[in-house]
Amino acid sequence: NAGVTQTPKFQVLKTGQSMTLQCAQDMNHNSMYWYRQDPGMGLRLIYYSASEGTTDKGEVPNGYNVSRLNKREFSLRLESAAPSQTSVYFCASSETWGTTEAFFGQGTRLTVV
Amino acid sequence: GENVEQHPSTLSVQEGDSAVIKCTYSDSASNYFPWYKQELGKRPQLIIDIRSNVGEKKDQRIAVTLNKTAKHFSLHITETQPEDSAVYFCAASNPNTGKLIFGQGTTLQVKP
Numbered sequence: 001n002a003g004v005t006q007t008p009k010f011q012v013l014k015t016g017q018s019m020t021l022q023c024a025q026d027m028n029h030n031s032m033y034w035y036r037q038d039p040g041m042g043l044r045l046i047y048y049s050a051s052e053g054t055t056d057k058g059e060v061p062n063g064y065n066v067s068r069l070n071k072r073e074f075s076l077r078l079e080s081a082a083p084s085q086t087s088v089y090f091c092a093s094s095e096t097w098g099t100t101e102a103f104f105g106q107g108t109r110l111t112v113v
Numbered sequence: 114g115e116n117v118e119q120h121p122s123t124l125s126v127q128e129g130d131s132a133v134i135k136c137t138y139s140d141s142a143s144n145y146f147p148w149y150k151q152e153l154g155k156r157p158q159l160i161i162d163i164r165s166n167v168g169e170k171k172d173q174r175i176a177v178t179l180n181k182t183a184k185h186f187s188l189h190i191t192e193t194q195p196e197d198s199a200v201y202f203c204a205a206s207n208p209n210t211g212k213l214i215f216g217q218g219t220t221l222q223v224k225p
Contacts, residue, residue: 031211033213035215040217041217042119042216042217043202043204043218045215048212050210056210056212058212059214094213097208097211098145098207098210099164099206099208100145101159102159102213104156104157105156106156
């Protein structure tokens with residue numbers, strides 16, 4: 001059981017470039033989340049998908065898009081990367097939306113230069 | 114919008130002392146309150162959670178209390194050990210929206 005798997009683990013982008021962060025879970029969870037972690041600011045919710053077929057904005061959605069490809073996969077896209085998007089990104093999943101334990105992936109460290 | 118405030122941002126204690134971290138939430142509809150521990154370079158992992166129909170929950174050296182009226186909840190760690198050193202996050206969840214919102218985190222240092 002791999003749990004929640006994110007790819008890539010590290011990435012360096014130039015300003016204006018685009019990229020997609022991939023996330024997959026093998027726990028048959030319904031809900032999936034994307035967070036960014038910056039020093040002193042905790043984990044801030046970017047987008048979430050309460051169930052397959054739905055996505056909603058979180059606290060800091062600007063500059064990002066998401067796709068819930070199927071029940072297992074939830075991707076995060078940066079269309080035009082900016083230095084302010086330098087962060088550690090975590091994907092998480094939970095069995096039901098917001099009422100059960102969220103399991104996190106190992107994180108993606110993204111640097112935008 | 115929903116907000117979770119966490120204090121203190123840093124906490125240093127001597128081994129064997131107790132540590133208390135406090136959080137307040139703004140969304141009165143929140144009903145699930147987990148606490149996560151994140152060691153350096155690792156992913157956050159759940160250590161304890163509490164639901165709104167319970168006032169207190171204990172698991173060995175860790176306890177969490179919830180005051181729904183005041184909209185605050187706290188994490189208590191007793192007999193702290195060096196391996197308790199980490200960043201701790203509280204969170205609150207609204208069952209209607211599915212949003213899981215985290216506090217800013219507390220860096221706990223336990224000195225041997």
